[in-house]
Amino acid sequence: MVGRAVRLRCPWCGARRTFVRRWLWRDERCRTCGIRWNREVGFELGPMTLNIIATFLVLVVAMTVVVAATLPDIPVHTTVIVLVAGAVVLPVLLYPFGYTLWLAGDLAAHPPSTDELADAAAHAGNT
Ligand SMILES: [Zn+2]
Numbered sequence: 001m002v003g004r005a006v007r008l009r010c011p012w013c014g015a016r017r018t019f020v021r022r023w024l025w026r027d028e029r030c031r032t033c034g035i036r037w038n039r040e041v042g043f044e045l046g047p048m049t050l051n052i053i054a055t056f057l058v059l060v061v062a063m064t065v066v067v068a069a070t071l072p073d074i075p076v077h078t079t080v081i082v083l084v085a086g087a088v089v090l091p092v093l094l095y096p097f098g099y100t101l102w103l104a105g106d107l108a109a110h111p112p113s114t115d116e117l118a119d120a121a122a123h124a125g126n127t
Pocket of ligand 1: 010011012013014015018030031032033034035
């Protein structure tokens with residue numbers, strides 16, 4: 001399921017027609033199998049947390065590499081500008097991956113119940 005999520009496919013059915021319709025907009029359900037991405041109240045906190053952690057990791061690694069490579073004359077001004085730009089751009093780039101990855105983890109930890117699968121089947125391919 002993680003492999004599917006990394007390729008922005010539905011973690012459950014593997015289809016490309018998933019809830020990620022456009023980069024920053026989502027449908028409520030996978031457009032192929034009908035599984036809901038928002039499986040419980042507060043589900044969005046998981047993808048947001050993944051996004052924040054990934055962004056900070058990339059920024060910390062980039063800053064460490066720049067500092068280590070340029071010691072003792074660190075280009076502070078340029079480094080800060082690039083890192084601030086990265087702090088704005090990276091969350092946008094990582095946005096859909098956070099949702100698919102979090103859903104993959106959630107589906108692996110809590111497989112859908114028969115009621116959830118019946119609800120998904122009722123909405124499969126509707127949009
Ligand atoms: Zn699906």
